[in-house]
Amino acid sequence: MANNLIGKDFTPPDVIAKVTGKAKYAEDYRAEGMLFAKVLRSPMPHARVRHVDVSAAKAMKGVVAILTADEVPALPAPQDPILTNEPAYAGDAILAVAAVSEEIAANAVEAIRVDLEQLPFTVDPLDSLYPNGPNARVKGNVANIKLPLQTVKWTASDFVGVDEGKLPEGKPTDQWTYGDLDAGFAKAKVVVDETFVTAGLSHHAMEPRSAMAYWQNGRCFMHVSTQSQAFTFPFLAQYLGITPDKLVVIAEYCGGGFGAKAGAYPLMAIPGYLAKKAGRPVMLRVTREEEHGLGARPGFQGRAKIGFAADGRITALDLYIVHDNGPNAGFWDYTDGADSVSLVYTPEAMRFRGISVLTNTAMRTSQRGPGTNQVAMALEPLMDKAAEALKIDRVALRRINAPDNSAKMGAKRDPVTSAYLKDALDKGAEMFKWAEQSKLSRTRQGTKVIGVGIGQAHHVAGYPGFDGMVVIKPDGKLYIHTGVGNLGTFSYAATARFAAEVLGYDWKNCEIVRGDSDRHLPWTLGQFSSNTIYTTGRGNYAAGMDAKAKLLEIAAKDLGGKPDDYELKNERVVSKADPSKAMSFADAAKRAIALGDKFSGKAAPNGINPLTKAALAGVAGQGLVGVAKDALPQGGSVPGLAVGFMKVAVDVETGAVDVLDYVGIADCGVTVHPRGLAAQTASGAIQGIGMAKFEHLVYDPKLGIPANVGFDQAKPATWLDIPLDIKTAAVEKPDTANPMGAKGIGEPVEGCAAAAYLSAVADALGGHYFNRTPIVRDYIVNALAKRPQSYKPLEVSTM
Numbered sequence: 001m002a003n004n005l006i007g008k009d010f011t012p013p014d015v016i017a018k019v020t021g022k023a024k025y026a027e028d029y030r031a032e033g034m035l036f037a038k039v040l041r042s043p044m045p046h047a048r049v050r051h052v053d054v055s056a057a058k059a060m061k062g063v064v065a066i067l068t069a070d071e072v073p074a075l076p077a078p079q080d081p082i083l084t085n086e087p088a089y090a091g092d093a094i095l096a097v098a099a100v101s102e103e104i105a106a107n108a109v110e111a112i113r114v115d116l117e118q119l120p121f122t123v124d125p126l127d128s129l130y131p132n133g134p135n136a137r138v139k140g141n142v143a144n145i146k147l148p149l150q151t152v153k154w155t156a157s158d159f160v161g162v163d164e165g166k167l168p169e170g171k172p173t174d175q176w177t178y179g180d181l182d183a184g185f186a187k188a189k190v191v192v193d194e195t196f197v198t199a200g201l202s203h204h205a206m207e208p209r210s211a212m213a214y215w216q217n218g219r220c221f222m223h224v225s226t227q228s229q230a231f232t233f234p235f236l237a238q239y240l241g242i243t244p245d246k247l248v249v250i251a252e253y254c255g256g257g258f259g260a261k262a263g264a265y266p267l268m269a270i271p272g273y274l275a276k277k278a279g280r281p282v283m284l285r286v287t288r289e290e291e292h293g294l295g296a297r298p299g300f301q302g303r304a305k306i307g308f309a310a311d312g313r314i315t316a317l318d319l320y321i322v323h324d325n326g327p328n329a330g331f332w333d334y335t336d337g338a339d340s341v342s343l344v345y346t347p348e349a350m351r352f353r354g355i356s357v358l359t360n361t362a363m364r365t366s367q368r369g370p371g372t373n374q375v376a377m378a379l380e381p382l383m384d385k386a387a388e389a390l391k392i393d394r395v396a397l398r399r400i401n402a403p404d405n406s407a408k409m410g411a412k413r414d415p416v417t418s419a420y421l422k423d424a425l426d427k428g429a430e431m432f433k434w435a436e437q438s439k440l441s442r443t444r445q446g447t448k449v450i451g452v453g454i455g456q457a458h459h460v461a462g463y464p465g466f467d468g469m470v471v472i473k474p475d476g477k478l479y480i481h482t483g484v485g486n487l488g489t490f491s492y493a494a495t496a497r498f499a500a501e502v503l504g505y506d507w508k509n510c511e512i513v514r515g516d517s518d519r520h521l522p523w524t525l526g527q528f529s530s531n532t533i534y535t536t537g538r539g540n541y542a543a544g545m546d547a548k549a550k551l552l553e554i555a556a557k558d559l560g561g562k563p564d565d566y567e568l569k570n571e572r573v574v575s576k577a578d579p580s581k582a583m584s585f586a587d588a589a590k591r592a593i594a595l596g597d598k599f600s601g602k603a604a605p606n607g608i609n610p611l612t613k614a615a616l617a618g619v620a621g622q623g624l625v626g627v628a629k630d631a632l633p634q635g636g637s638v639p640g641l642a643v644g645f646m647k648v649a650v651d652v653e654t655g656a657v658d659v660l661d662y663v664g665i666a667d668c669g670v671t672v673h674p675r676g677l678a679a680q681t682a683s684g685a686i687q688g689i690g691m692a693k694f695e696h697l698v699y700d701p702k703l704g705i706p707a708n709v710g711f712d713q714a715k716p717a718t719w720l721d722i723p724l725d726i727k728t729a730a731v732e733k734p735d736t737a738n739p740m741g742a743k744g745i746g747e748p749v750e751g752c753a754a755a756a757y758l759s760a761v762a763d764a765l766g767g768h769y770f771n772r773t774p775i776v777r778d779y780i781v782n783a784l785a786k787r788p789q790s791y792k793p794l795e796v797s798t799m
Contacts, residue, residue: 003740004501005501005507006501006672007672008674009674009675010673012490012493013493014486017253018253025225026209026251027283029223031212033281034212034282035065035098035282035283036102037096037098037282038105038109038284039093039097039270040097040112041090041290043116044090044116044118044121044704045121045703045704045705046704047086047118047119048086049069049085050117051114052095052115053113056111056113062104063108064100064278066095066097066112067098067270067273067277068083068094069081071273072269073239077143078137080328082267082273083095083096086138088137088328088358088360089327089360090705098274119138120135121134121136123360123701123704123796123797124359124701125323125324125359125796126159126168126301129153129355130156130159133153135151136357136359139151142173142356143358145330147332147356152171152355154168162794163792163793165195165793167301167322167794169303169320172354173354173355174334174354176338177349177411179316179347179349182316185318188309189308190389191306192305193306194385195794196300196378196771197300197302197793197795198299198300198302198374198378199299200326200797201367201695201696202291202697202709203291203297203365204695204711205260207254207255207256208290209224209286209291209295210283210285211223211271212281212282213271213281214281218246220247220272222236222249222271222272223251226249226257226268227256227257227258227262228262228485228526229515229517230484230522230523231485231527232251232485236268238264239266239269239272240272244614248518250516251485252516254485257487257527258295259367259368259528260295260366262365271283288709292362292709293709294363295362295364296361296697297364297691298324298325298330298333299324299796299797300322300374301321301794302378305319306345306382308386313401316347316349316350317341317351318350319354320352321334321337321353324357325356327359330363330364330365331364332371333366334354336370336459338352338375338410340372340375340457340458341375342408343409343419343639344376344401344403344458346401346402347401352411361699361704361706361797362706368746369750373688373751373754376455376752376755377755380455380758380759383398384759384762384767394454394759395425399422402421402425403416403639404419404422405418407419409637409639415635415637417639417743418639418743419667421456421641421643421667424731427731428643428663428665429645431663431665431727432661432727437645440452442763442764442766447653448650449650450648450660451647451650451761451765452646452647452648453646453755453759454645455755455757456643456755457644457747457755458640458751459529459747460531461530461533461638461668462530462531462738464631464633465629466525466538466539466609467522467628468536468542468543468544468626468628469481469520469521469543469627470544471625472547472586472588472592474589475586476509478499479510479623480512481519482495482521482524482540484514485526485527487527489527490676491527492514492532494676498538498541499540499541499626501544503585504568505571506571520616520619521615522608523610523611523615524539529744529747530744530746530748534638534669534742534744537742538630539628539629539630541630541739542630542632543628546605548568550592550598550624551566551568551585553599554583554595554599557591558583558591559581559582559583561575571585572585585624588624592625593621593622593624596621599624600623601622601625601627604616605628607631608629632737635737638737640666640745642667643664643665644663644749644752644755645661646659646661646756646759647660647661647662650764655779655781659723662722662726662756664684664685665728666731669734669738670732670738670740671742678728681726681745684746684748685749685753687717687753689722690716690717692753692754692775693721693757694715694721695774696714697797701797754773761775770783776799
């Protein structure tokens with residue numbers, strides 16, 4: 001049966017507000033008597049606060065409150081602190097000031113005297129792992145959000161050959177293996193064995209993470225910049241030391257998140273505590289320089305050894321990743337990256353080893369495709385190197401190793417719900433005209449050499465078990481309550497259409513209720529990991545099916561017969577045998593109110609999250625309520641897969657690279673919103689080009705301070721860096737674990753483009769592989785001139 005809404009373009013309801021400037025972001029709000037906050041940040045990469053003198057600041061006219069680390073909860077390391085007496089990077093928050101103006105608050109911060117004891121620091125994970133190397137934290141050097149803080153040192157013998165580019169491979173904290181690795185390498189005709197470096201980089205969201213807070217009747221109201229709505233709510237309450245019923249989170253719009261704003265983060269709590277202490281609303285606005293330190297992609301130092309049979313099949317793959325996790329909890333990119341490798345390349349045998357090392361650099365967190373995009377950039381050029389050695393076409397080599405629906409992933413060999421990477425390769429090769437374009441490989445036109453490349457990437461694209469809630473009111477309209485955040489992709493609206501599709505609603509008769517936790521929003525996962533279309537789509541489908549069952553039951557009660565005797569047509573419940581026997585949805589909503597119990601939301605179903613249960617209590621009695629937990633079976637990991645094809649021209653005199661052509665193909669199941677998918681695929685490509693070409697963190701190794709903190713210094717790609725016509729498409733084969741056939745795709749469309757760029761540049765340079773990202777112009781000039789590079793093989797945080 002054809003869908004009426006799913007797969008069709010529509011105009012999301014917030015577009016007009018965005019293009020007219022009426023949309024209000026966190027720092028656009030004002031309240032009577034509002035104060036402005038500024039944060040005193042550490043000038044040192046690692047230090048201990050011995051004494052703070054705030055007397056001069058307190059004496060300044062207009063200063064109302066000063067908040068120190070001793071006044072907020074001390075979160076155990078390696079958790080990100082709200083304020084800290086052990087700053088672990090240059091820019092870490094020590095205390096905050098609230099004053100009647102930003103100027104006064106800034107002057108007060110300057111007047112505060114902080115006595116800091118400088119502590120050992122590191123900007124390179126390998127330096128910390130070396131015997132007696134510096135630790136990023138007083139109590140350890142290895143940790144992440146899943147790994148407790150500990151001290152790990154390798155032996156000096158592990159570091160033999162490091163200056164020549166050999167990755168030290170001391171004892172890992174994470175490891176797994178499957179298959180017979182030795183046998184796999186023994187039967188390989190070609191073995192590619194390379195070290196690599198992928199740079200960390202800032203999230204560069206256009207909207208810095210400002211926040212405004214005030215307290216009223218014992219409740220804290222917060223306007224925040226977050227890409228997730230419901231998922232932010234309970235964790236922000238924990239930061240503030242209150243229960244969720246004492247908190248209201250307003251976040252109708254978010255000017256970019258990319259993972260750093262996936263949920264609640266400590267900075268959000270600062271204006272909340274200041275507002276409580278001052279008894280007045282407080283706005284904390286974050287500068288671009290401050291934003292640089294608050295969220296960055298982890299970098300990798302790694303080694304990949306890959307064995308290929310004569311026919312191109314990968315017989316064995318050995319992967320070691322040293323993960324730069326910044327100063328705190330960070331993320332676990334390296335483990336996600338290893339799982340991705342096992343799926344995308346389906347090696348017959350594989351071993352993974354990894355370690356997550358702390359450094360005194362910007363706070364790290366997931367960024368669009370955590371781990372999976374880093375390994376795509378590292379391994380895709382190595383596939384090209386093998387293809388050349390085996391004399392196999394590069395597309396063909398990838399196709400030989402690509403997963404299908406029988407593929408397994410990771411150490412546990414988990415099944416997948418669907419995988420159509422072969423189809424994506426075929427479709428992309430056809431759209432890009434691979435056979436024709438590849439003939440241009442390494443041809444020269446004046447000072448420019450043509451290169452063509454391919455990239456593949458993956459990320460998990462959905463999870464089961466979250467809630468949905470809808471209300472049909474006596475006005476006949478469908479109110480879809482959604483806990484999805486508005487991170488700019490319109491997924492909050494696209495997923496809402498799942499419920500409307502189930503009920504056969506005209507989209508013009510639907511309203512999305514969102515953006516404010518006081519509007520009774522159901523529990524759903526945050527907007528990250530490419531999961532929203534799948535995860536919340538299934539939740540809304542479940543709510544729609546619950547509402548449908550109640551409509552049919554009410555019709556049977558009032559009109560006679562059984563629920564199966566009725567169907568939904570044109571926002572009416574109609575008898576299949578006698579169309580004259582019918583009831584409008586509006587009348588059914590009135591009857592639901594009269595019947596009460598489960599029909600009007602007075603009784604909660606089993607299994608829903610406590611936050612959904614609280615939201616249900618807020619809408620009970622307003623109409624017919626559909627509410628349910630997604631309990632559909634899944635049967636495996638949901639993979640989002642993507643392929644990119646790129647053509648570039650490398651200027652052999654200047655090292656400049658022009659991207660001439662790009663085709664991006666998504667394996668995302670059934671397309672839910674065609675225009676939205678095209679925008680995601682194209683924008684992901686642009687971000688991928690920036691990641692491979694420009695963006696990286698740079699730190700002074702002797703001072704531990706950042707050298708590039710703005711758009712102009714660590715620039716993302718712009719319209720001047722991309723082709724005028726980016727072509728996109730989807731495989732359009734449904735994922736059977738989702739009743740609408742859809743799965744997510746937002747992250748791998750970046751990684752495949754970044755990998756395609758690296759592949760194309762290497763092709764233009766005659767097969768010269770830098771094995772690091774980004775490839776900046778001086779690297780290319782040095783390579784062409786056969787001069788030494790400005791970096792050591794495994795060095796990180798360099799220009």
